[in-house]
Amino acid sequence: MSIWQYANPVKFLALSERVQPVLWVLAAASVITGLVWGFFGTPDDYRQGSTVKIIFIHVPSAMMAINAWVMMLVTSLIWLIRRHHVSALAAKAAAPVGMVMTVIALITGALWGQPMWGTWWAWDPRLTSFLILFLFYLGYIALWAAIEDPDTAADLTSILCLVGSVFALLSRYAVRFWNQGLHQGTSVPVATGGRTVDDTFFVPLLISMAGFVLLFLALVLYRTGTEIRTRRAAALLARAERNL
Numbered sequence: 001m002s003i004w005q006y007a008n009p010v011k012f013l014a015l016s017e018r019v020q021p022v023l024w025v026l027a028a029a030s031v032i033t034g035l036v037w038g039f040f041g042t043p044d045d046y047r048q049g050s051t052v053k054i055i056f057i058h059v060p061s062a063m064m065a066i067n068a069w070v071m072m073l074v075t076s077l078i079w080l081i082r083r084h085h086v087s088a089l090a091a092k093a094a095a096p097v098g099m100v101m102t103v104i105a106l107i108t109g110a111l112w113g114q115p116m117w118g119t120w121w122a123w124d125p126r127l128t129s130f131l132i133l134f135l136f137y138l139g140y141i142a143l144w145a146a147i148e149d150p151d152t153a154a155d156l157t158s159i160l161c162l163v164g165s166v167f168a169l170l171s172r173y174a175v176r177f178w179n180q181g182l183h184q185g186t187s188v189p190v191a192t193g194g195r196t197v198d199d200t201f202f203v204p205l206l207i208s209m210a211g212f213v214l215l216f217l218a219l220v221l222y223r224t225g226t227e228i229r230t231r232r233a234a235a236l237l238a239r240a241e242r243n244l
Contacts, residue, residue, distance in 0.1 A: 007084035009228045016221045023221065027214035034060075034208025042200055054112045056205055060212035062105035062130070068098025068216060069133065069161070069168040072140075076158035086228065088154035091161065092144055093223035097216055099137035106130065129167050136164035150231065 006012045038056030072094050078087035109127065110120045121127065140160055147153035 004082075004084075007082070007086050009086055009232070012086050013225055013228060016225050020218055020221050023214055023218035027211055027218050030207055030211030030214055032211075034204050034206075034211050037204035038201070038208060042204060048116060051112060051115050052201070054108050055201065056208045058105060058108035058112055059205060060209045061101045061108065063209060064212050064216050065098055065102040065105050065130070065133065066168050067213075068094050068101060069137075069164060071220075072098065072161050073165045073168075076161040079154055080158050085154075085231070086224070088150075088158070089227040089231065090220060090224045091157070092154075093227050094216075094220045095137060095140050095144070097219045097223070099134065099141065101212075101216070102130065102134045102137055106134065133164065133167045136160070136167060140164065 006015055035056055039053050042053065044050045044052070072091040075087040075091040075094075078084055079091070109130075113122070114120045140157055143157050143160060144153050147156065
């Protein structure tokens with residue numbers, strides 16, 4: 001069985017409708033468990049106090065802000081190479097979700113940074129690249145809305161996604177590229193296997209991160225299905241107008 005069969009909108013919608021209820025339940029359970037455990041079941045940090053608990057929102061949202069763009073990059077490449085409309089619509093559907101995640105990460109980062117650094121904002125390499133990533137999200141969404149022909153919009157937004165991927169990577173690896181800057185290193189560095197988070201905070205953080213991933217998947221599937229139905233309704237309306 002080939003994964004490309006789900007490039008067919010009918011088969012994609014059928015799979016999405018089966019998977020979504022499970023994703024919504026798991027996402028809600030994970031997010032609620034992770035946040036409640038993190039905010040009420042962990043002690044204050046000896047240096048950061050209760051401010052450290054912002055990590056349970058900031059880290060998952062920042063992770064998904066970057067990974068949402070990576071997902072958009074993959075689906076955009078599929079569109080450019082194989083011209084599957086579902087992949088282009090999936091990228092379009094993921095963009096607002098990724099933008100919201102970026103906004104949450106920027107706001108919680110400011111709330112975290114002010115008591116720690118003494119400032120709400122600093123032109124730190126990672127913070128700056130993250131802000132630029134947010135602007136790319138805005139540009140991507142605006143470009144989809146500005147172009148009437150859907151295939152042309154998909155082509156141009158896919159190219160924009162390729163360019164914006166540079167800043168997604170910079171947001172992820174800026175701390176490694178530049179040693180200077182206020183932002184701390186990665187809390188859960190997958191590549192090295194180490195971490196800077198104590199065990200007390202690590203488990204609820206992982207649960208919260210899993211919840212954000214599941215929430216993102218559920219939202220993208222829901223929004224992609226909506227985009228497919230909207231495209232189908234527009235095509236039927238155009239056909240009916242031609243027949244009048």
